[in-house]
Amino acid sequence: MQPILEMRGITKTFPGVKALSDVTLDVRPAEIHAVVGENGAGKSTLMKVLSGVYPHGTYSGDIYFEGIERKFGTIADSENSGIIIIHQELALVPLLSIAENIFLGHETARGGVINWFEAFTRTKELLKKVGLNEHPNTLITNLGTGKQQLVEIAKALNKKVKLLILDEPTSSLNETDSNALLALLMEFREQGISSIMISHKLNEISKVADRITVIRDGMTVDTLDCHAEKISEDRIIKAMVGRELTDRFPPRNAKIGEPIFEVKNWSVYHPLHAERQMIKNVDLNVRRGEVVGIAGLMGSGRTELAMSIFGRAYGQKITGEVKINGKVVDVSTIPKAMDAKLAYATEDRKTYGLVLIDHIKHNITLANLDGVARYSVVDDLVELAIANKYRRDLGIRCSSVFQTTVNLSGGNQQKVVLSKWLFSGPDVLILDEPTRGIDVGAKYEIYGIINQLAEAGKAVIVISSEMQELLGISDRIYVMNEGKFVAEMPAKQASQEKIMRAIMKSWDK
Amino acid sequence: MTDISTPQVKPDFMRFVKSNIRDYALLLSLLAIMVFFQFNTHGTLFRPVNMTNILLQNSYIVVMALGMLLVIVAGHIDLSVGSVSGFVGAVAAVLMTGTSPNPDLFTIPKFDFVTASIICLALGGAIGAVQGYFIAYYKIPAFIVTLAGMLIFKGLALSVLGGASVGPLPPTFQLLSTGFLPDIFNIQMFGAPFNFLALVIGTLITAVLIYFNFKERRSQLAHGLAEEPEPIFYGRNILIAVALIGFSFIMGQYKGLPTVLVVMFTLIALFVFITTRTTFGRRIYAMGGNEKAAKLSGVNTERLTFWIFTIMGALAALGGLIFAARLNVATPKAGAGFELEVIAACFIGGAAVTGGVGKIIGAVIGAFIIGVMNNGMSIMGIGIDWQFVIKGAVLMFAVFLDVYYKNKG
Numbered sequence: 001m002q003p004i005l006e007m008r009g010i011t012k013t014f015p016g017v018k019a020l021s022d023v024t025l026d027v028r029p030a031e032i033h034a035v036v037g038e039n040g041a042g043k044s045t046l047m048k049v050l051s052g053v054y055p056h057g058t059y060s061g062d063i064y065f066e067g068i069e070r071k072f073g074t075i076a077d078s079e080n081s082g083i084i085i086i087h088q089e090l091a092l093v094p095l096l097s098i099a100e101n102i103f104l105g106h107e108t109a110r111g112g113v114i115n116w117f118e119a120f121t122r123t124k125e126l127l128k129k130v131g132l133n134e135h136p137n138t139l140i141t142n143l144g145t146g147k148q149q150l151v152e153i154a155k156a157l158n159k160k161v162k163l164l165i166l167d168e169p170t171s172s173l174n175e176t177d178s179n180a181l182l183a184l185l186m187e188f189r190e191q192g193i194s195s196i197m198i199s200h201k202l203n204e205i206s207k208v209a210d211r212i213t214v215i216r217d218g219m220t221v222d223t224l225d226c227h228a229e230k231i232s233e234d235r236i237i238k239a240m241v242g243r244e245l246t247d248r249f250p251p252r253n254a255k256i257g258e259p260i261f262e263v264k265n266w267s268v269y270h271p272l273h274a275e276r277q278m279i280k281n282v283d284l285n286v287r288r289g290e291v292v293g294i295a296g297l298m299g300s301g302r303t304e305l306a307m308s309i310f311g312r313a314y315g316q317k318i319t320g321e322v323k324i325n326g327k328v329v330d331v332s333t334i335p336k337a338m339d340a341k342l343a344y345a346t347e348d349r350k351t352y353g354l355v356l357i358d359h360i361k362h363n364i365t366l367a368n369l370d371g372v373a374r375y376s377v378v379d380d381l382v383e384l385a386i387a388n389k390y391r392r393d394l395g396i397r398c399s400s401v402f403q404t405t406v407n408l409s410g411g412n413q414q415k416v417v418l419s420k421w422l423f424s425g426p427d428v429l430i431l432d433e434p435t436r437g438i439d440v441g442a443k444y445e446i447y448g449i450i451n452q453l454a455e456a457g458k459a460v461i462v463i464s465s466e467m468q469e470l471l472g473i474s475d476r477i478y479v480m481n482e483g484k485f486v487a488e489m490p491a492k493q494a495s496q497e498k499i500m501r502a503i504m505k506s507w508d509k
Numbered sequence: 510m511t512d513i514s515t516p517q518v519k520p521d522f523m524r525f526v527k528s529n530i531r532d533y534a535l536l537l538s539l540l541a542i543m544v545f546f547q548f549n550t551h552g553t554l555f556r557p558v559n560m561t562n563i564l565l566q567n568s569y570i571v572v573m574a575l576g577m578l579l580v581i582v583a584g585h586i587d588l589s590v591g592s593v594s595g596f597v598g599a600v601a602a603v604l605m606t607g608t609s610p611n612p613d614l615f616t617i618p619k620f621d622f623v624t625a626s627i628i629c630l631a632l633g634g635a636i637g638a639v640q641g642y643f644i645a646y647y648k649i650p651a652f653i654v655t656l657a658g659m660l661i662f663k664g665l666a667l668s669v670l671g672g673a674s675v676g677p678l679p680p681t682f683q684l685l686s687t688g689f690l691p692d693i694f695n696i697q698m699f700g701a702p703f704n705f706l707a708l709v710i711g712t713l714i715t716a717v718l719i720y721f722n723f724k725e726r727r728s729q730l731a732h733g734l735a736e737e738p739e740p741i742f743y744g745r746n747i748l749i750a751v752a753l754i755g756f757s758f759i760m761g762q763y764k765g766l767p768t769v770l771v772v773m774f775t776l777i778a779l780f781v782f783i784t785t786r787t788t789f790g791r792r793i794y795a796m797g798g799n800e801k802a803a804k805l806s807g808v809n810t811e812r813l814t815f816w817i818f819t820i821m822g823a824l825a826a827l828g829g830l831i832f833a834a835r836l837n838v839a840t841p842k843a844g845a846g847f848e849l850e851v852i853a854a855c856f857i858g859g860a861a862v863t864g865g866v867g868k869i870i871g872a873v874i875g876a877f878i879i880g881v882m883n884n885g886m887s888i889m890g891i892g893i894d895w896q897f898v899i900k901g902a903v904l905m906f907a908v909f910l911d912v913y914y915k916n917k918g
Contacts, residue, residue, distance in 0.1 A: 313805060338807045352805050355798035357865050366795050367806040369788040376788045381732065402736075420806065 002067060004029045004194050005050075005083075005163055010061035012045055012054060019045045020059070020218045027163065030192045032185055034205040037215035038240055038439035043198050046215065047165055051085045052078040065163070082162030086152045086169065088437075092140045099123040099136035102155045126154040130184060144299065146177030153184065164188065164195045168437065170204060174297040174465065175500075182208045200439065202233040214239040241441050249472035250444065252451040256475065257288030261428040261459045266320035268308040268483075278304045278315060280483045286428065286459035291450060293474030293491065294463045295499050301483040302463045303347055306430045310344035311337035324428060338367065343426035345417050347433035347463070349410075353417040356406040360398060361387035363405055363416050367424040390419035395445055411442025418449060429453060430461045435469060447473050467496045481506045522738045531859050531911070535871060538907075539878050546885030553888050554881070557763035560756070565686060565835060567880035568769040569594065569828035571873055573847065574854040575780045576824035578872040579817045581855050582784075584797045584864025585644065585651035587821050588848050589658030593636055594829030595844025596662040601629045601830055602675040602839030605682060610671035622682035630826050636662070637822015638815065645814035659848070667841050676838030686835035688768040704765030711757020711766075714774075715750050722746055769831055776824075780869045793817065797864030850879055853900070857907040878903070 003026040012020040020042045027033045037043050049059050052072030063070045065081055072078045078085075092101050099119050108118045123136035132150040140148060149169060156164055166185075170178040178201075185195050186208055199205055205212060206226070214222040214236065222239045224231050237248075261284075268279035279301055286292045294302050307314035309322060311334030322331050322340075329340040337344075346352035354363055364387045365372050372383040387401040394415045398408060405416055414434060421429060431450070435443045450473055453460050464470050470477055470491070477494050479487040479502045487502035526533065547554045554560075573590050580587045603610070607619030620628070640658050644651045694705035726742060729735040737745075760766055784790040795803040796810050804810045828847070833839045858875030860867030879900060886896045 310805075334805065335807045335809060344805070346805060351799075352801050355795050355802055355865070357798045358794065362791065362795070366791075366803065366808070369791055373788050377786050378788060378791060380786075381728065384732065384734070424807075 002029075003027060003064075004031075004066055006062075006064040007046070007050065008062045008064070010046065010049055010059060010063075012049055012059040018218055020049070023061075023215065023218070023220050025213055025220065027194050027196060028210075029194060030189050031210045032189055032195045032197060032208050034209035034212045035196055035198050035215060036200070036202070036205065036212060036236060036240055038441060041215045041240075041439075042218040043215055044167065045218075047085060047167060047196070047198065050078065051075055051083060051165065079159055082160055083165065084156040084159055084161045084163070085165040086149075086156060086167065088168040092148055092151060094141040095139060097137045097139055098127070098134060098143075098151055098154075101140055101151060102126060102158055104155075106159065122158070123154070126157055129157060130154045131180065144177075146173045146180070149173065149177070149181060150184075153181075161193060164193060165198075166195060167198045168200065169197065170199065170201060174299070176297070178204065200437065202236055205236070206231060206233060212236060216240060237440050240439070248440070248444065248468075250448045250451055252454070252473075254289060254291070254454065254475050256290045257457070259285045259287045260325050261286040261461075262321075262323040263309060264321040264323070266305065266309065266322075267318070268304060268315035269317040271315050274316060278483050279308060282320075282480075282483075282485055284461075284478065284485070286461055288457050288459060289454050290476065291454050291460045291462060291474045293470035293477040294461065294480055295467055295470050295477055296480035297465075297503060300480045300503075302480050303432055304483075305480070306344055306432055306461070306463060309337070310334065310342060310430065313344075338424060338426075341425065341427040342430070343367075343421040343424055343428070344430045345421050345432060345434060347436060349413050349417050353420075354405045354413060357404065359402045359404050360391070360396065360408075360416055361401040364390055364401075364419045364423055367420050371423065371425075386423060387419075390423065394419055394422075394449060409439075409442070410436075411438040411445070414438055414442070414446060415449075418446070422453075426458065428459045428461070430463070432463045433465065434462060435464070435466070443469075467499055470499075471495070479503060522740070525736060525738055525741065530914070532868075532871070534910070535857075535859060535874050535878075539874050539881070542878060542881055542885070546881060546889070550885055550888040554885055555759065557759050557761075559884065559888075560759050561763050561767060563877075563880055563884045564767060564770055564773075566884065567876055568686070568767075568773050569831040569835075570847065570850050570854060570880065571773055571876045572776060572831065573821075573824055573828040573851045574858075574872040574876045575776055575869060576817075576821035577851045577855050578780075578858070578860060578867050578869055579784070579793055580651070580821050581852075581860045581862075582797045582864060582867045583793050583814060583817050584800065585814070585817075586852065587640075587651065587655045587818065587825075588852075589636075589640065589655040589662060590821065590825040590828070590851055591844040591847035591849075592659045592662035592666065593633060593822060593825040593844070594832060594847055595842075596636075596666040596669065596829070597629045597633050597826040598829035598833035598843050599666045599669045599675070599839045599841075600632060601625055601833055602678060603669055604628065605678055606675055608675050610669055622679045626682070626830055629830055630823050633826020633829070634819050634823040637825070638819040640822070641815040641818025644818060645811040651818075663845075666844070670839060670841050672841060674838050674840045676836075678834065678837055678839075683834050683837055684768060685772075686767075686769050686831050689764040690766045690768065690771065692765055698762075701762070704761040704763075707757045707761040707765040708754070711753050711760075715753045718749060718753070719746050722749075772827075772831075777869065777873055784869050789813075789816075794865055797866070799865070850876075853904045854879055857904055859911065861911070875907075 005027040007023065007025040010020050010023040023042070023046055025046065035043050048054050050063065052075045055073045056071035065083065070081060093104065096104070102123050103119050108115045108122070120136045127134060127136065130150045130153050132147055132154065134143065134147065140151065143151065169181055173181065182204060185197065188195060197209065209226055211226060212224040212231065213220060214224070224236070263282065263284040266279055266282040267277065270276035270278050282305060296302050304314050308318055309331060312318055312332055313334060322329055324340050324342070331337040331340055331342060350356060355366065361383060365383050369378065372378055372386060384401065390396070391398065391401055396412050396415045396419070398412060405413055408416065435446050438446065450460055450462065462470065462474060471494055474491045477489055477491055477499070478485050479499050481503045484506070486506035489498065543554060573594065577587060577590065603617060604620040604625040605622055607617050609615055609617045640654050643649050643654045690706055692704045692706050696703050696705045726735065757766070792803065792808045792813055796808060796813055800810055829844060832843055836843070854876035855867060855872045857878055858867065858871030860872065882900060882903065883896065886899065
C-alpha cells in the first residue's frame with residue numbers, strides 16, 4: 001500500500017547536539033501509528049520537523065505526503081495539506097467559547113464580519129462527530145481537560161485533517177476520557193483518517209495502534225507491526241531502552257513501624273465556590289517506612305487533599321486535624337507545614353515545581369536556603385556540594401548543576417524536584433504523580449528513590465493515576481472518589497479491577 | 510544507572526563569551542558611547558569637571574535603579590518613584606526651612622538636617638510599605654497601585670510646597686550632593702592642585718576588588734568550577750584596574766571624590782551583595798522566575814514583595830534628598846520623569862519584563878549609559894526633543910536585542 005506519509009533520512013542538528021539522525025517514518029492510509037521512545041529520544045523534534053515548526057532547510061532529509069514531496073515553511077503550510085498536530089499542552093483560549101476556539105483564525109467570515117449562525121451550526125456538527133455533548137457557547141475554562149482535548153480534535157476536523165498527530169493525548173486524562181479518545185481515533189481510522197500518536201502509555205498503544213515506530217537516541221530502532229505478531233509491552237520497552245527490563249518495579253522489603261502521619265476528619269471547600277465541598281471528612285494515616293498510594297480518577301480530589309494539607313495551598317474553610325509523630329501540628333501555612341517536616345512534590349513540575357529559568361543548584365536548595373546559609377548569607381561552596389550530592393545520589397543527568405532546568409528531560413526535572421524536597425529534610429513526603437510524562441527508565445529510578453526513602457524510615461504518600469504503578473510500589477492503597485476515601489486495601493490484595501470496582505460502587509450510592 | 514563524572518566544566522573560550530554576551534555587550538556599549546561622545550564633544554566628556562558632573566547628575570537615578578532592579582526581578586514595576594522622590598524632597602525642604610504651605614493655618618518647626626533626613630527616609634519607606642501592602646496582600650497589580658501612587662504623591666508634593674519652590678536648604682545638607690572628600694595630602698600635579706586622596710581610595714578599592722576576584726578564582730579552580738577562561742579573567746581584572754584608577758585619577762584633577770559617590774558606591778556594593786549572596790536576594794529571583802513554585806517551596810512571597818517595595822520607597826526618598834540637595838531647593842517639578850529613566854536603566858541593563866532576570870551591575874551600567882547620553886548630547890547641543898527620541902530608540906534597541914537573542918536560543 002502506498003503510504004500517506006513518508007519521512008526519509010531526517011537529520012536535525014542543534015548547536016552541539018544531533019537531535020535526529022537519519023530517521024525514517026512511514027504512515028499508511030487509515031492507520032493509527034504509534035511513535036514511542038524515552039523522553040529526549042527525539043519524538044517531539046520529529047513531529048516539529050513534520051509540522052513545519054522547523055522549516056524546510058533547517059533539517060536534511062525528505063518528506064513525502066500523499067506521494068508529493070513537501071517543503072513546509074510554516075505550520076500553516078502543513079495544516080493546509082491536512083497535517084494537524086495537537087500538542088500536549090492544549091492551545092485553546094480559556095475565556096472564549098467552544099465555537100470561537102474552533103474557528104479561531106479560520107472564522108466563517110465575509111469581509112471580516114463573522115457569520116455566527118454558520119459557525120454554531122458547524123460547531124454542533126463537529127462536536128457531534130467527536131462525541132462531545134456541550135453547547136457551542138460554553139467557555140473553554142468551564143470544560144475539563146478531557147473535553148478540552150475533544151474540542152482540539154473538533155478544531156482539527158474543521159481543518160479537513162488527513163493526518164492527525166497527537167502528542168501524549170491521554171497524559172492528563174482519566175481512564176474514561178482516555179478510552180473515549182482512543183475510541184474516537186479508531187472511528188477516524190474507519191473514515192480513512194490516519195493518526196500518529198505519541199505516548200508513554202504502552203497499554204493504550206497496544207490497544208489501538210496498527211504499527212509502532214520506536215525511536216531511541218534520535219534514531220529509528222524498530223518498526224513493529226501489531227497485526228503481524230502479538231507485541232508485548234515488554235517487547236516495546238526493550239526496544240525503547242535498548243535493554244531488558246526484567247522487572248518494572250524495584251524489589252523492596254518494607255519495614256513498617258508506628259504511624260507517624262495522621263489526618264483526621266479533613267474537610268475542604270472549593271477556593272472560589274464556598275458552598276462546594278471538595279474533600280469530605282477524610283481520615284488517613286501512614287506509618288514509618290510505609291509507602292501509601294492514593295488511587296482515583298482525575299478530579300477525584302487527590303491533589304486537592306494533598307495541597308490543602310500542605311499549608312492550605314488549596315481551598316478554604318479547611319477543618320480537621322493533622323498529627324505528626326503523635327502530636328497535633330499546625331500546618332496552616334506552607335512554612336509551618338515544612339517546619340512540621342512535611343513535603344509536597346507537585347504533579348505539575350513546570351508550573352509549581354521548578355524555577356525553569358534558573359539552574360539545578362538554585363532549584364535544589366530553594367526550599368531550604370537556610371540550610372546552606374549562615375546569617376542569611378548563602379555559602380556557595382556548601383550549596384554546590386549539596387547540589388552535587390543529590391545529583392550523584394539521584395542520578396540527575398546534566399552537564400553540570402549549573403544547567404538551566406528548562407533544558408532537562410521530564411525525568412531529570414522530576415529528580416530535581418525530589419532533590420529539593422529531600423534536602424528540606426521531611427519525615428512525610430507527598431508525591432503527586434511523581435512519574436507523569438517520564439520515560440520507563442527514569443520511572444524505575446524514581447521508584448528506587450521512593451523505596452530508599454521508605455527504608456530510611458520516612459512515610460511516603462504517592463498519588464498516581466497509573467494503577468499498575470500504585471500496585472507495584474505501595475504497601476497500602478486508599479481509593480478516592482468525589483472527595484472521599486471509598487476504599488482502603490493492602491497493595492498485595494489489590495488489583496486494578498478491585499480499585500475500579502470501588503470507584504464505580506461509590507458512584508452507585 | 511548512574512555514570513556521572515565529577516563536575517568538570519571545560520573552559521571553552523568561545524562558548525563562555527557566547528553565554529555571557531549580554532554582559533559584555535552592555536559594558537562595551539557604555540565604553541563605545543563614551544568614546545563616541547569623547548570625540549563628538551571634542552574631548553569635553555572625559556574632562557574632570559564633566560566626569561564629576563555626570564556622576565552628580567546620575568547619582569539619584571542610580572540609587573533608585575538599585576531598588577527598581579529588585580522590583581523588576583520580582584516581576585513587578587514601580588511607576589511612583591519619581592513622584593515619591595519629588596514629594597520627599599519637598600517634605601525635606603519644608604522641614605529643614607520650617608516653611609508652612611499655609612502659614613495662616615499652622616506653622617512647621619524647623620528641624621536640623623539629620624533629623625529631617627531620617628524622617629524623610631522613614632516616610633519613603635512607609636510610602637513603599639503601603640504600596641507594597643496592597644500589591645503583596647491584596648494582589649492588586651503593581652502597575653495600578655504605583656500609577657495611583659504616582660498621581661497621589663505628585664499632588665501631595667504640590668500641596669506641601671504650596672505650589673512654590675522652597676529653599677535654600679542648610680549648607681551642611683547640600684554637602685550630600687555638592688561636597689567632596691577633602692584632600693589631606695596637598696599635592697600639586699601638572700601645576701594644579703591634585704586631590705591625592707581620590708587616587709589613594711581608588712587604588713585601595715581596586716586592590717580590594719582584585720584581591721576578592723582572585724580569591725574567588727582560586728576557590729573556583731580548587732573545585733573545578735572555573736568557567737571563565739584565563740585570558741578573560743585577567744583581561745577583566747586589568748580593565749577594572751584601568752577603569753577605576755583612571756577614573757579616580759580624573760576625579761583627583763578636579764575636586765576629588767564627591768560624597769554622593771561614596772553613598773552610591775556603598776549602596777551598589779550592598780545591593781550586589783544582597784542580590785548575589787543572601788537568601789533574601791535568592792528568593793527574589795526565585796519568586797520572579799516562578800512565583801507559584803517559590804510559594805510552594807515555602808517562600809513567603811507576600812512578605813518578600815512587601816519588603817521589596819518598602820526598600821524601593823526608602824531609596825526613592827534618598828534619591829529625592831540627593832536631588833533636593835543638588836538643586837538647593839525643592840521645586841514642584843522635582844522628580845518628574847525620573848521613573849522613566851530609572852525603569853529604562855534596568856531594562857537597558859538586561860532585566861527581563863517577565864521577572865527573574867537582571868543584575869545590579871547591569872542596572873548601574875544602564876543608568877550610566879543614559880547619563881552619558883544625556884550629558885554628551887547636551888554638550889553637542891542636541892535639542893531636548895531629539896534627546897528623547899534617541900533615548901527611546903536606545904531603550905527599544907537594547908530590549909530588542911535581548912528578545913532577539915533569547916528567541917534565537
